[in-house]
Amino acid sequence: MEPLHIKDDVAEALATGRPVVALESTIVSHGMPWPRNLETARSVEQIVRAAGAVPASIAVIDGKAHIGLTDAALEQLARADEVLKLSRADLAYGLSSGRLGATTVAATMILAERAGIAVFATGGIGGVHRGAADSFDISADLSELARTGVTVVAAGAKALLDLPKTLEMLETLGVPVIGYGADAFPAFWSRDSGLAAPIRLDAPGEIVAFLQAREALGLGGGVLVANPVPEEAEIPAGEMAGVIEQAHADAIRDGVSGKAVTPYMLARILDLTGGRSLETNIALIGNNARLAAEIAVSLARG
Numbered sequence: 001m002e003p004l005h006i007k008d009d010v011a012e013a014l015a016t017g018r019p020v021v022a023l024e025s026t027i028v029s030h031g032m033p034w035p036r037n038l039e040t041a042r043s044v045e046q047i048v049r050a051a052g053a054v055p056a057s058i059a060v061i062d063g064k065a066h067i068g069l070t071d072a073a074l075e076q077l078a079r080a081d082e083v084l085k086l087s088r089a090d091l092a093y094g095l096s097s098g099r100l101g102a103t104t105v106a107a108t109m110i111l112a113e114r115a116g117i118a119v120f121a122t123g124g125i126g127g128v129h130r131g132a133a134d135s136f137d138i139s140a141d142l143s144e145l146a147r148t149g150v151t152v153v154a155a156g157a158k159a160l161l162d163l164p165k166t167l168e169m170l171e172t173l174g175v176p177v178i179g180y181g182a183d184a185f186p187a188f189w190s191r192d193s194g195l196a197a198p199i200r201l202d203a204p205g206e207i208v209a210f211l212q213a214r215e216a217l218g219l220g221g222g223v224l225v226a227n228p229v230p231e232e233a234e235i236p237a238g239e240m241a242g243v244i245e246q247a248h249a250d251a252i253r254d255g256v257s258g259k260a261v262t263p264y265m266l267a268r269i270l271d272l273t274g275g276r277s278l279e280t281n282i283a284l285i286g287n288n289a290r291l292a293a294e295i296a297v298s299l300a301r302g
Contacts, residue, residue: 003095006115007068010056014116019053019296022067022112022120022150027285028057028074029083029102030263031123032278033270038078040282042071044289048121051293056117058108060086060094060101067115077102085259087140105152106144109222118299119151121292123285124188125224127157127166129261130248137258138169145222146173151211153225153292155284156186156193159237160244160265163193170224171198176214178207178225180291186228189280190237197226204294211299227291233283235276243272 006014013020023044028037045055057069059077066073077083077100084101086094088110094101103111105125112120126139139161145152157166167185170177179185179197187193201207207225214223228234247268256264269277 003063003065004111004115005064005066007056007066007070009054010068010115013054017300019293019300020056020117020119021048021053021289021292021296022108022117023048023055023057023289024105024108024120024122025057025059025069025077025102026085026104027123028077029080030085031266032281034078036278036282038075040285041074041078043282044121044285047286047289048293051290051297053293053296055289056112056115058103058111060084060091060099060103063095063098065095065111067111067117076100087259088144089140105141105154106139109144109148109150109152112150113148117150119153119292119296121153121285121289123281123288124154124156124158125152126262127161127163128169130160130162132162132165135257137261142166142169142173142175145170145175145224147220148222149220151207151223151225151295153227153288153295155188155229155288156226157188158262159188159190159193159240160247160262160269163187163195167195167198173221174219175221176210176223178210178223180207180225180227182226182228184228186226187237187240188284189229189235189240189277191228191231191234192237194237204291204298207295208298225291225295227288229280229284230287233280235273235280243269243277246272
C-alpha cells in the first residue's frame with residue numbers, strides 16, 4: 001500500500017513542474033507553544049505561496065505520510081498533546097501504528113525526496129549535542145543530509161548544539177554547507193557563530209548552478225543552505241551564550257536526554273529570554289521559507 005497521501009495542489013504542482021517547498025511539522029508540534037505554533041505554520045505557508053511556490057507541510061496522520069496539510073490537519077498537530085516525533089529510525093513505526101506523528105528534518109527529507117520535492121525549509125537542523133563524546137548524542141539529521149538528495153534551507157544548526165563539531169561532522173559526511181550572503185556560519189538565533197561558512201553564495205541562481213554542478217558530477221546526498229536570521233530579529237551570540245549554558249545545565253540537572261533534549265532546552269530558553277527567542281525563531285523560519293521558495297522557483301526554471 002502506498003504510504004504517501006499527496007495533497008491535490010502539491011500533486012498538481014509536482015506533475016506540472018511547478019516549484020514546491022517541503023516544510024517540517026515538529027516546529028508545529030514540539031517547537032512552539034499554542035497558539036503561536038499554528039499562527040506560524042499558516043504564516044510560513046503563505047510566505048512560500050507569496051514567493052511563487054506551493055507549500056507542502058509534511059506529517060504522519062492515520063497511517064499515511066501526508067505531503068501537504070489542510071488547515072484542519074495543521075490545527076490538529078498544533079493542538080495535540082501526544083504527537084510522535086519521527087526521524088528515520090521510527091518513521092515506519094509512525095505509519096504502522098496509525099498514531100499522529102510530526103516529522104523532524106531527517107524524516108521530512110525522506111518523505112520529500114520520495115514525493116519528488118527537492119527543496120525544504122526549516123528553522124535549524126539538529127547536530128552534535130554538547131557532551132556527545134560521552135553520550136554519543138548526534139542528530140540523525142546529519143547522516144540524512146549525507147544520503148538524501150534534498151536541499152535544506154535553515155538558519156544553521158540549533159545554537160544549543162556543539163557547532164564546531166557539527167560543522168566538522170558535516171564535512172566528514174561530505175555535506176556541502178553554503179553560507180547565504182554571509183562568510184560566517186549562522187547560529188540559529190544569531191547571525192554569526194564565530195565559525196566560517198565553508199562556501200558562500202549570494203543569490204538563489206548561484207545555489208541552483210551549484211546544485212546542477214553536483215548533479216552533473218553524480219554526487220548524491222543533500223545540501224545545507226545556512227541562511228542567517230534577519231539582522232533586526234537576531235539575538236547576538238554573546239547574549240545567547242549564557243542563556244544556552246543555563247538551559248543546558250538545567251537539562252542535565254533534570255535528567256533530560258535523547259529526543260527530549262531539544263524541546264526541553266527550547267522551552268527553557270523561551271523562559272530565560274522572556275519570550276524573545278520565540279519571536280526570533282518565528283522570524284528566521286519565515287526568512288528560510290522565503291529563500292527556499294526562491295530557490296525552488298529558480299530550480300523550476302532550469
